[in-house]
Amino acid sequence: MDTGTHIVMGIALGGLAMADPVVATHPATWTAVMTGTIIGSQIPDIDTVLKLRDNAVYIRHHRGITHSVPAVLSWPILLSGAIYLIFPEANLLHLWLWTFLAVFLHVFVDIFNSYGTQALRPFSNHWVALGVINTFDPIIFGAHVVALMIWAFGADPVWTMSILYAILFFYYVSRFALQSAIKQAIRNTIPGTNDVFVAPTMRYFQWRIAADTDRHHYVGQAYGRSINIYDKFLKKPMPENDLIQTAMKDKNLDAFVSFSPLYRWEINQYGEIYEVRLIDLRYRSNDYYPFVAVAHLDEDHNILNSYTGWIFSEDKLRKKLDFSHN
Structure with missing residues (x-):
């Protein structure tokens, strides 16, 4: 939290x-x-x-x-x-x-x-x-603030907090029930689903979703049991070449992989620079995937710079890497 x-x-x-x-x-x-x-x-x-x-x-x-x-x-x-x-x-x-x-x-x-x-x-x-409660949940925070205000106005703290925790218990139960219903709706919408990731947002009924089949990654949003798929990516095995092996040993990419269970990869070339990019599919925001890991390597596959973290534009990513593609 x-x-x-x-x-x-x-x-x-x-x-x-x-x-x-x-x-x-x-x-x-x-x-x-x-x-x-x-x-x-x-x-x-x-x-x-x-x-x-x-x-x-x-x-x-x-x-x-x-x-x-x-x-x-x-x-x-x-x-x-x-x-x-x-x-x-x-x-x-x-x-x-x-x-x-x-x-x-x-x-x-x-x-x-x-x-x-x-x-x-x-x-x-x-x-x-x-994955049933957002990092900041306005209902949980608001319920605590209301309870503390009631206490401040003279109510018995034991009864006030006991009622608060009872309400939150049923709130958590409702979140699990909604998450389960969404997962089932995803499996009904996308036949052959293997892995399903359902992440809460600050809105009770709105959830981020990502799913895997044998051939594709799917990314979308759920509102209640209504599933909307925004992106579909063909799954490709990561090459086992020297470029990839060197990049994956970088501390930023290694940390990313240790944390992210669902990502896709890209290899781009800009002049004499190779870019290996890992993109977490769980956190799509405004048509962008902000949680990434990127490494730039020269023609001899030496790592020039790298970064992992939350970036919401390519310009900011380039500044973090201190590198221009121009």
């Missing part, structure tokens, strides 16, 4: 913590717990700083080790210890418990996005991505 949603989730969990008699009757413990739930709801995303290094490192590692089983167990201990130094009158056990729930909730809700997490590490490096 996005940062704003994680913040309101942390505050809401702090309100629910009033159900704990130790927290409710001890002001110092409640203050410490609220601090722990807010920070704990954010701490797994500390790996966002990797973006300062480069996109390849960020794509490969974001929501990786910081969302893993060891991290979920370690963050609450570290945070609780630090917060306890500030609030030594607080009950350390209950501070740890609610901080742990905040960290766990962060990782748990992230698996419902299409990006997913490596929440099963070290047992598996598989990306767990259920």
Whole structure:
């Protein structure tokens, strides 16, 4: 989820913590717990700083080790210890418990996005991505804001947050039901479908879709069970030549492949420059595929430059690569 949603989730969990008699009757413990739930709801995303290094490192590692089983167990201990130094009158056990729930909730809700997490590490490096909730879901965020406002106007926080979570439970169930119906509609629309990717958007009924058959890639959009196919690409095996082998060893293309399960490739030549481009088919936006990995190689197949990330125009991509085709 996005940062704003994680913040309101942390505050809401702090309100629910009033159900704990130790927290409710001890002001110092409640203050410490609220601090722990807010920070704990954010701490797994500390790996966002990797973006300062480069996109390849960020794509490969974001929501990786910081969302893993060891991290979920370690963050609450570290945070609780630090917060306890500030609030030594607080009950350390209950501070740890609610901080742990905040960290766990962060990782748990992230698996419902299409990006997913490596929440099963070290047992598996598989990306767990259920793809039913957009990274920013206005209904989830809005419901939390309304609940927090009701609490601010004097309502009982335990009942308020309990009702909030009950509503969100049924909301998540409805998202799974809609996703399942869309997948079945895709299989009915495109006979012979093997892999189906269905990604949510900020609109409840509108979803991005991508599907594979033995011969083609299909990309489109679903509105409810109504399927619209916008693009159809012939599937071509990637050549096993020196150009491709060299390009695929580049850190940006390698990171892209580790993250993207559904992409197509292109090889273009501009004078003495060869371009190898990988295009993720899951994120079509305004007739453009913005998530790409590109490598430029010379005639001797030496990599000149490369890039992976989100680019919404060819001009911006050329600036990132510091290269002109003219």
